[in-house]
Amino acid sequence: xxxxxxxxxxxxxxxxxxxxxxxxxxxxxxxxxxxxxxxxxxxxxxxxxxxxxxxxxxxxxxxxxxxxxxxxxxxxxxxxxxxxxxxxxxxxxxxxxxxxxxxxxxxxxxxxxxxxxxxxxxxxxxxxxxxxxxxxxxxxxxxxxxxxxxx
Numbered sequence: 542x543x544x545x546x547x548x549x550x551x552x553x554x555x556x557x558x559x560x561x562x563x564x565x566x567x568x569x570x571x572x573x574x575x576x577x578x579x580x581x582x583x584x585x586x587x588x589x590x591x592x593x594x595x596x597x598x599x600x601x602x603x604x605x606x607x608x609x610x611x612x613x614x615x616x617x618x619x620x621x622x623x624x625x626x627x628x629x630x631x632x633x634x635x636x637x638x639x640x641x642x643x644x645x646x647x648x649x650x651x652x653x654x655x656x657x658x659x660x661x662x663x664x665x666x667x668x669x670x671x672x673x674x675x676x677x678x679x680x681x682x683x684x685x686x687x688x689x690x691x692x
Contacts, residue, residue, distance in 0.1 A: 565606065568606070568664060569602050569606050572660055572661060573595065573598040573599040573603075574595070576656065576660075577591070577594050577598045580646070581594060583649065584638065584642045584645055585642070586642070589637075590637055590638065593637055597633050597634065598630075601626050601630045602657070604626045605623050605626050605657075606661075608622040608623055608626070609661065623654075627650070627654060631647070
């Protein structure tokens with residue numbers, strides 16, 4: 542009887558793990574699309590720029606989700622590593638945005654970053670941290686991407 546319960550438990554655990562791993566790419570896609578949509582609207586990107594931005598954000602959001610999962614118990618390490626990913630995005634965006642678009646992006650990147658992190662917190666991907674201290678750290682670092690919410 543114990544063996545049957547153990548096997549049943551292992552089967553259930555395997556199925557739950559598989560289902561969660563299957564959802565993560567979908568969550569990454571949702572998260573990247575949400576951020577991309579906001580950036581496309583705020584920066585007034587053309588179709589080529591929008592497509593390129595979506596590709597970049599998909600890659601960067603996937604990296605950030607891996608970081609968030611790996612360092613889930615250390616928000617400072619998550620923040621530091623995610624800022625590095627955002628700096629990568631900064632360099633890539635500079636290659637195809639106009640000077641005006643990049644200036645607007647660069648000035649609002651902390652808002653884009655907050656927009657993305659708030660979404661991640663709402664869907665339970667990131668542990669909630671004190672928003673004021675996180676945004677203060679990010680503002681002090683001066684190298685963080687944060688989205689604008691101009692509606």
